[in-house]
Amino acid sequence: MNLSKSEEQLMQVLWRKEKAFMKNLIEAYPDPKPAQTTIATLLKRMQDKNFVDYKQHGRSREYFPLIEKKDYFTKQFNGILKNFFNDSASQFASFFTKETNLSKEELEELKKLIDKEIKTK
Amino acid sequence: MNLSKSEEQLMQVLWRKEKAFMKNLIEAYPDPKPAQTTIATLLKRMQDKNFVDYKQHGRSREYFPLIEKKDYFTKQFNGILKNFFNDSASQFASFFTKETNLSKEELEELKKLIDKEIKTK
DNA sequence: GATTAACCTCTACAAATGTAGAATAATTAT
DNA sequence: ATAATTATTCTACATTTGTAGAGGTTAATC
Structure with missing residues (x-):
């Protein structure tokens, strides 16, 4: 299974940050920033494809890449x-x-x- | 505009052959070969994207790549x-x-x- | 304790992609 | 000519991709 274009883009952000909360991810995007739900969808799909996982930190998640x-x-x-x-x-x-x-x-x-x-x- | 995966694959065939008729293109595929209509669709889309053109040769077309x-x-x-x-x-x-x-x-x-x-x- | 902010899930929907059947036209072999 | 082959166009449809609204939950703030 492969990443799509925009998933790959998000992956690049994750690689740069090593790990990040939703907020950080969105910050990393240039204006016009994507909607939170857009990122959430991408993250979910990337989890399904086993490229990303997260650590629950209180109420929110810290995402990190599963592949270098x-x-x-x-x-x-x-x-x-x-x-x-x-x-x-x-x-x-x-x-x-x-x-x-x-x-x-x-x-x-x-x-x-x-x-x-x-x-x- | 970019080629999709399967368009790119077809493009590879075209590059190898330099130019080819429908039949030749299909021949180049390993079994199970795609339906003719599948190739036709891809070719049409690739023409729209300006990656391919053809020369009418009697009743059929000789396709060739527009980009090296x-x-x-x-x-x-x-x-x-x-x-x-x-x-x-x-x-x-x-x-x-x-x-x-x-x-x-x-x-x-x-x-x-x-x-x-x-x-x- | 009500309000706001952050974030998650669900649902949605248009565009692109992968694949091909049906119908049609032309071409060639019998 | 008639059948069989080949190519072309149209139409179709499931899947994937890009993008995001609605609604609910928790946590922080006033």
């Missing part, structure tokens, strides 16, 4: 890799290197990272 | 970058390098690419 952003992203990314790059990460990497306009400095930085990574293999 | 896979991907990817990596390509790159399990060889290969890219700057 990193893991969620990785899953999404792998789907993309499969569809667009024939499941080949290196094919993607080559595309990425050419098409993203990283600055010279960023590229140098990246090279260092790769070197470090190579050493761990 | 590369461009479509880039647009999608940029959205992801924004949401997950704070719009920072290099932040993504670092994540990618660590989390994707590229082989030593692939990493070396990638390093070479980056070097080449650096030279163009």
Whole structure:
């Protein structure tokens, strides 16, 4: 089961805050803020999909994500890799290197990272 | 306007084939193949969204994509970058390098690419 | 103790999506 | 020609998504 667009957006808020009460969630939205009930609906659906849970705190709930952003992203990314790059990460990497306009400095930085990574293999 | 999941899937077929008649499109699907009318509906919607057009060939149509896979991907990817990596390509790159399990060889290969890219700057 | 604020559940409803039958037209094979 | 195949359009319908009102509960405030 996957998150829909607006659920994902709410998830991003939750990841940023790590945990939050209803009020905090709504605050995080830019104007025009969504109705409370809208957020409540999304949260409920996300609970059904097992992406979110909460801790009862007195009268209200403190919501928190059940999946780490990193893991969620990785899953999404792998789907993309499969569809667009024939499941080949290196094919993607080559595309990425050419098409993203990283600055010279960023590229140098990246090279260092790769070197470090190579050493761990 | 964006493609939905199953529209995107059909788009992938079209990109692979470059252009195709209804029949060819359906052939490309694994069993159980979708009904012709299903594909027809998707194609129509994709035309409305300006992702697909066709050339009339006698009685039937030869469909073709109006957007290149590369461009479509880039647009999608940029959205992801924004949401997950704070719009920072290099932040993504670092994540990618660590989390994707590229082989030593692939990493070396990638390093070479980056070097080449650096030279163009 | 009545009023207000926060928040939860239920219900609703329009738009988008996934999927396809019915009807129709044209095309080809028998 | 007649039947069988293929494609197209229209219509349909269930599900998912985006968004929120109404109504009820609890907690804090005046």
